[in-house]
Amino acid sequence: MTDAAADGLAVRSQGLTKRFGQQVAVDQVDLRVPEGAVYGFLGPNGSGKTTTIRMLLGLIQPTAGRHELLGEPAPERLTAVLPRVGALVEGPAFHPYLSGRANLARLDAGDRTADPRTARQRIDGALERVGLLAAAGKRYRAYSLGMRQRLALAGSLLTPRDLLVLDEPTNGLDPQGTREVRNLIGSLAAEGRTVLLSTHLLSEVEQICTHAGIMRQGRLVAQSTLTELRAAATPRVRVCTDAPADAARVLRELGLTEVSHDATGATGLPGAIAPEKIVVGLVADQVPVRGFAVQSPDLEEQFVKLTGEGFDVSG
Numbered sequence: 001m002t003d004a005a006a007d008g009l010a011v012r013s014q015g016l017t018k019r020f021g022q023q024v025a026v027d028q029v030d031l032r033v034p035e036g037a038v039y040g041f042l043g044p045n046g047s048g049k050t051t052t053i054r055m056l057l058g059l060i061q062p063t064a065g066r067h068e069l070l071g072e073p074a075p076e077r078l079t080a081v082l083p084r085v086g087a088l089v090e091g092p093a094f095h096p097y098l099s100g101r102a103n104l105a106r107l108d109a110g111d112r113t114a115d116p117r118t119a120r121q122r123i124d125g126a127l128e129r130v131g132l133l134a135a136a137g138k139r140y141r142a143y144s145l146g147m148r149q150r151l152a153l154a155g156s157l158l159t160p161r162d163l164l165v166l167d168e169p170t171n172g173l174d175p176q177g178t179r180e181v182r183n184l185i186g187s188l189a190a191e192g193r194t195v196l197l198s199t200h201l202l203s204e205v206e207q208i209c210t211h212a213g214i215m216r217q218g219r220l221v222a223q224s225t226l227t228e229l230r231a232a233a234t235p236r237v238r239v240c241t242d243a244p245a246d247a248a249r250v251l252r253e254l255g256l257t258e259v260s261h262d263a264t265g266a267t268g269l270p271g272a273i274a275p276e277k278i279v280v281g282l283v284a285d286q287v288p289v290r291g292f293a294v295q296s297p298d299l300e301e302q303f304v305k306l307t308g309e310g311f312d313v314s315g
């Protein structure tokens, strides 16, 4: 057993780097995806998510660094471990005039490790898994976008997988299709499978992920559980008052940092100073306090701070 397996990591990379000519697309990325996690690989377009995923799956060679999937080192053991890894990177080329079932049959027939005698069982099992059994006989071109993406997922679930690597699985889907795919990811996770999914949608990470890694210009700038990311957000106090300048002065005197004021009040970072002490200080200085709040920045503010860019928060 390797260290990654011993650590309970489904994916681990160290110094994973990819250069295209002069451009560094992925810069020394150290991923740690715990077994059983739904890991949101989050970053704006062009930040290096797809390139990282392609390296993890052995679709392109890293310029430097190494990684392990399910405890097996790449590239030596990649061929051995890939049958346990379901991937959705480029959508499979499905035939528009064939049914969903016939398309999966073609895909299954291309898998030399799969026993043809049990093909029907595998195919119907995968269709059922993604909720497409009733529509299995329909032509692919009649499928909605959500159904098409679910069929692609069914294609990666023809054999049981311990790890699923999904590149932007809800990209281009309407709200209904997005819900379908997210529900499916949720049920795969509930079965104990590890899911690594890339996305540029913060809301997706908030809704379905237990862990997140944030990419910015090829670098992994943060990686932790969602709970930790939320907790890392620095709280700020806000005083509502008719005397904002006085309030700001008192906040500074009390030792708050980054103090500023506007027409309706003052704010600052309290650090270790207890909120009740701040209120007492304000009142002692006869600042008329109309309102007092400790505000924690939400995840979006936190991510914008880390990545220096906004996220598409829709979806």
Ligand SMILES: Nc1ncnc2c1ncn2[C@@H]1O[C@H](COP(=O)(O)OP(=O)(O)OP(=O)(O)O)[C@@H](O)[C@H]1O
Pocket: 020, 023, 025, 043, 044, 045, 046, 047, 048, 049, 050, 051, 052, 200
């Ligand atoms: N084959 C390639 N040749 C040259 N440059 C590439 C190649 N593949 C990716 N890049 C560049 O590497 C950078 C990272 O791209 P990548 O596709 O990995 O980002 P991403 O985060 O997945 O974004 P997106 O969501 O748009 O796919 C981009 O600047 C891209 O132009």
